[in-house]
Amino acid sequence: MTKVLSELLGSSGGQPRTPGHLPHGLAVEVARSVIDDARARVEGGESVTEEAVLGDARRRAADIGRSLLQPVVNATGVIVHTNLGRAPLGPAALAAVGEVASGYSNLEFRLDRGTRGSRHEHAGSLLARACGAEAAMVVNNNAAAVMLVLAALARGREVIVSRGELVEIGGGFRVPDVMAESGARLVEVGTTNRTRRADYERAMSAETAMILRVHASNYRMVGFVESAPVESLAGLGPPVVVDIGSGLLDESTPWLAERPAWLQDEPGARQCLEAGAALVTFSGDKLLGGPQAGVIAGRADLVATVARHPLARAVRADKMALAALQSVAFAYLANDGDAIPLWRMAATPVSALRERAEAVAAAVPSAKVVDTEAVAGGGSLPGLTIPSCGVSIEVSDADAALGALRSAGIVARVDAGAMICDLRTVDPSDDTRLAAALATITR
Ligand SMILES: *Cc1c(COP(=O)(O)O)cnc(C)c1O
Numbered sequence: 001m002t003k004v005l006s007e008l009l010g011s012s013g014g015q016p017r018t019p020g021h022l023p024h025g026l027a028v029e030v031a032r033s034v035i036d037d038a039r040a041r042v043e044g045g046e047s048v049t050e051e052a053v054l055g056d057a058r059r060r061a062a063d064i065g066r067s068l069l070q071p072v073v074n075a076t077g078v079i080v081h082t083n084l085g086r087a088p089l090g091p092a093a094l095a096a097v098g099e100v101a102s103g104y105s106n107l108e109f110r111l112d113r114g115t116r117g118s119r120h121e122h123a124g125s126l127l128a129r130a131c132g133a134e135a136a137m138v139v140n141n142n143a144a145a146v147m148l149v150l151a152a153l154a155r156g157r158e159v160i161v162s163r164g165e166l167v168e169i170g171g172g173f174r175v176p177d178v179m180a181e182s183g184a185r186l187v188e189v190g191t192t193n194r195t196r197r198a199d200y201e202r203a204m205s206a207e208t209a210m211i212l213r214v215h216a217s218n219y220r221m222v223g224f225v226e227s228a229p230v231e232s233l234a235g236l237g238p239p240v241v242v243d244i245g246s247g248l249l250d251e252s253t254p255w256l257a258e259r260p261a262w263l264q265d266e267p268g269a270r271q272c273l274e275a276g277a278a279l280v281t282f283s284g285d286k287l288l289g290g291p292q293a294g295v296i297a298g299r300a301d302l303v304a305t306v307a308r309h310p311l312a313r314a315v316r317a318d319k320m321a322l323a324a325l326q327s328v329a330f331a332y333l334a335n336d337g338d339a340i341p342l343w344r345m346a347a348t349p350v351s352a353l354r355e356r357a358e359a360v361a362a363a364v365p366s367a368k369v370v371d372t373e374a375v376a377g378g379g380s381l382p383g384l385t386i387p388s389c390g391v392s393i394e395v396s397d398a399d400a401a402l403g404a405l406r407s408a409g410i411v412a413r414v415d416a417g418a419m420i421c422d423l424r425t426v427d428p429s430d431d432t433r434l435a436a437a438l439a440t441i442t443r
Pocket of ligand 1: 141142143144146169173214215216217218243244245246282283284293294378379
């Protein structure tokens with residue numbers, strides 16, 4: 001028991017960047033289970049060596065280490081990778097989180113008057129300014145934002161949605177289900193591929209609470225398709241709410257030196273509001289490049305109504321997300337795309353990635369520099385790729401190679417028998433770590 005215990009207490013299971021060893025209580029529990037298993041095997045007639053028992057203990061410690069929430073290197077080329085935590089935060093946003101969360105803050109307190117304040121006064125009002133909205137509020141995520149808007153503005157009444165937009169976004173966010181949960185009644189109009197203004201107009205009644213447009217995000221319809229632009233719906237009467245999903249604040253990307261071609265017709269919050277949308281909703285951690293959050297921006301009277309709804313309390317954002325978002329909003333207001341890691345990664349010239357790929361490949365026998373295609377991910381821009389560069393290594397057993405890389409905390413992908421590490425999503429400070437791991441597995 002003592003030996004097994006010291007194995008567990010002293011071992012991090014070879015995992016980088018995880019706590020050095022298991023807490024004592026957990027180690028005792030695991031040690032007991034390791035010894036019980038060994039005893040059962042001995043009683044079953046097997047011979048069990050001490051080394052095998054210690055090996056079992058090490059394996060379990062490693063399993064626990066791998067299950068802990070920890071940083072990984074994203075070499076997949078998917079910039080907003082939902083399984084890998086979506087958008088990374090930059091130093092300023094992280095510092096803001098640290099400052100606000102390590103002590104007390106004016107989260108719901110007005111420093112000017114000494115009275116109770118609202119958590120929507122900080123990041124919310126800055127984000128509103130950044131996208132040209134009268135007001136904005138922040139909730140836990142965009143799914144909650146949509147649900148809350150529907151519940152607060154349309155419960156018991158009708159919401160008109162195009163049949164082409166009754167989509168599933170992934171992770172179980174299905175527009176008809178969200179609608180049902182919110183208590184609003186769905187009125188479907190148009191067809192899967194074509195919906196016109198007249199379809200919405202015909203469906204309007206005294207019961208209509210809103211027109212909802214949902215960005216199809218993770219799929220794309222091509223060919224004989226038509227949808228009614230927000231401009232054409234705004235004059236119909238009911239408020240038009242647009243779930244744009246990705247959180248592109250402004251289609252003209254003034255925070256970048258050059259507008260990326262791959263953004264194509266991704267809808268921007270500012271443009272939807274200018275076109276007459278009463279509200280837009282979007283995620284904080286997709287193309288906005290911030291923490292997990294959902295933003296509701298638009299008409300001040302509607303934002304106020306939504307904020308008063310009881311559900312708002314259940315889906316409110318926490319101070320850490322609000323601190324990070326405030327910092328991200330500042331970066332947008334300063335047109336400083338460099339301060340937002342997502343945009344820095346997205347806008348890195350391929351030539352810079354190639355230079356880094358050459359350095360990585362030089363340190364890894366059998367690695368080749370290859371042109372790759374990165375993607376925005378997170379449901380934005382399906383089918384559109386971002387020219388990128390990385391390294392490729394021919395491997396005989398792709399699954400084993402990917403597994404070995406994962407043990408080193410690196411997630412890559414396999415394409416046609418070769419393992420590909422796309423450098424667009426790798427922080428340059430991780431290049432040496434990536435090269436070292438690749439060199440180890442190809443030895
Ligand atoms: C991603 C997405 C959502 C869900 O947003 P979360 O922040 O993941 O809750 C909802 N609607 C659209 C259109 C999306 O793209």
